[in-house]
Amino acid sequence: MTEQVSPLATFYKPGWENYQQAIVKTIAALSHEQLALPVTTHYRSMRELLEHMISARVNWFSGWMGEENAPLVGWGDESYVTEAAELVVMFEETWRVISSALDRWTPADLEQLIPPSAAHQAWLRNQGLEEESAHTRQWIVWHVMEHEIHHGGELSLALGTYGVDSFYTW
Template sequence: MTEQASPIVTFYLQGWENYQQALVATIASLSSEQLALPVAPHYLSIGELLAHMIDARVSWFSRWLGEENAGMAHWHEERSRDEQAVHEAAKLVAIFEKTWHVISSAMTRWTSADLEQLISPPASHQAWLQNQGLEEEPAHTRQWIVWHVLEHEIHHGGELSLALGTYGLKSFYTW
């Protein structure tokens, strides 16, 4: 008998998928000029904020959990070379969709036992922390990582929504 997907994953998946669809619809409508607008004075641009959200998906799902596709690997390579790249809506939408495919596929596949599994930080992450004079990161459960990425998106989605509203642009809603 095979174990079914965790009920908590199924709960997260539907809500997160609605969030994902609303987010990409909003991003697709933005011009390059709108993506260059600052979220707030002396803060990231809207495009940089979206790239930061993608970075978190790639870091946690690819580097920590080993869930990856070619789009995620390409994004990581590009960001490693040039973090100040100009962001185009179509490219951001494409990578949000590619990362979402990885996230939803993993969450559909994971069981309750999978969610309880401890995941050790990547060695490169630990080395970076040591070079910064910081303590090493502890292992986290898959469930903790899923929630952490989701709360990160909710937090920055709020910033995005506020910024869009400030400029009189249509924000995103999940209902």
């Protein structure tokens, strides 16, 4: 008996893929100087915001859910990128991981509880924070999507503030 195709692949993936393409097109056109501009006063730069978005993809899909991709190994180990082309590559690499997972996961996979790693729990304790509970794959996917929507809005607003065309998904 063949498993049912993931509802994520049929419902969420087309919209997220469109968002991915729009943001990559926008990033590719940004100069080194534009990437250095702050999103707002006393806030991270556009480059740092994009790196943060990439880090969330890596953390949740590779760190939590074990989706492997060699180019992601070591991401965030103080080896952040500086140019738009490098950011584009990382968005594309992380999208390949996400897209592959969304195509492959079944409804049963989406309900699987994913516990945080012992290293993550130790880090939380070291920060004086409560340990994190396990999450379903479905929760993690939504969490990453909402994170991208939130920070994509920040990026769009910052670009508009500086008179740079923002990304559109329609």
